[in-house]
Amino acid sequence: MSDNFGFDTLQIHAGARPDPATGARQTPIYQTTAYVFRDADHAAALFNLQEVGYIYSRLTNPTVAVLQERIATLEGGVGAVCCSSGHAAQIMALFPLMAPGCNVVASTRLYGGTVTQFSQTIKRFGWSATFVDFDDLDAVRRAIDENTRAVFCESIANPGGYITDLDAISSISDEAGVPLIVDNTSATPYLCRPIEHGASLVVHSTTKYLTGNGTVTGGAVVDSGKFDWSALGKFPSLSEPEPAYHGLKFHETFGPLAFTFHSIAIGLRDLGMTMNPQAAHYTLMGIETLSLRMERHVENAVKVATWLENDPRVDFVTYAGLPSSPYHNRVETICPKGAGGLFTFAVKGGYEACVKLVDSVEIFSHVANLGDTRSLIIHSASTTHRQLSPEQQEAAGAAPNMVRVSIGIEDADDLIADLDQALSKTAT
The missing domain is CATH 3.90.1150.10 (Aspartate Aminotransferase, domain 1)
Structure with a gap:
């Protein structure tokens, strides 16, 4: 669907099409684990990432795919990956970027669970976080070093409702050659579109305002498609040959969609933080309003x-x-x-x-x-x-x-x- 439509139209129609088999107007819940291949060549092409399609619902599912396209459209991104929770989305966002010894510079004004995840849990991966008051722009600049691989903040911070100066922070991350990741859960794309303010990636706990009815948990990572993953050699997972796919280079092969494809083909494949189709269905219905x-x-x-x-x-x-x-x-x-x-x-x-x-x-x-x-x-x-x-x-x-x-x-x-x-x- 064209991005030229208004927000109210896109929140209902983006990503959704009448079901080709039945004509169902509402997106069906595709409650299946696996999908039949047309033949052996079709299966091989899917596994080689030579063709886009459905293999196994840990990776892709038609109901979840509609939600991914809708969220990406509303945020102004090129693609999105949905997963099991907002915390899963944060790990999914960092996973292609980080390596042992790398760090993320994060705002002090974050949800408490995020502070714990960044200050404690990610240490088990060999990653670390430096927490900075993002109102102090000089402090943010000083905190970024040669091992920094991302800058992370919330658009409207939980719990205080503080609004981050995304334009100023994105200028700093751009100077450093690292992506800005913005948690847009509290604002939603209706109130704020972080990509328009320089964010490279946007994360959501879809559990919250996007679903809006307190029924299911979920998360999403939206890819702006604007970051050059090959420019400085800092992100080999995206720019260098991937052994699991016979040396395929994600950024060279998929261009603006490199992060999105990597998050599905490797992130969901190996971390398994999958959103189930019923959760995607509830969230799609929530986004309509x-x-x-x-x-x-x-x-x-x-x-x-x-x-x-x-x-x-x-x-x-x-x-x-x-x-x-x-x-x-x-x-x-x-x-x-x-x-x-x-x-x-x-x-x-x-x-x-x-x-x-x-x-x-x-x-x-x-x-x-x-x-x-x-x-x-x-x-x-x-x-x-x-x-x-x-x-x-x-x-x-x-x-x-x-x-x-x-x-x-x-x-x-x-x-x-x-x-x-x-x-x-x-x-x-």
């Missing part, structure tokens, strides 16, 4: 954040959609359709008051998730960011006196009333 939901998330978030900012029981609110936010000036350039539905607020009374608050809400659901149609609340310091040190919690925007909210699409007045009654119990 993405723009409508994001508009309501933003509208409600502005109302709730404004009320909280004026409440004497609240110290401050981090929402970038508020004029008082130091990140408010980035909304127009990075997220012109709004600052999202995710933010934190500081409760007077600290840790204990936060615990009372989350235990007292009635409409808000106390869960470890975000991006649902339902409004969600969590005390990050005791849950999602619990594994981090106090210093890391503070840097990530998850201090002990902070509560994170993911504002849903309910009636905003009802959400305010729920927070009001819950806050009234924090002083008792």
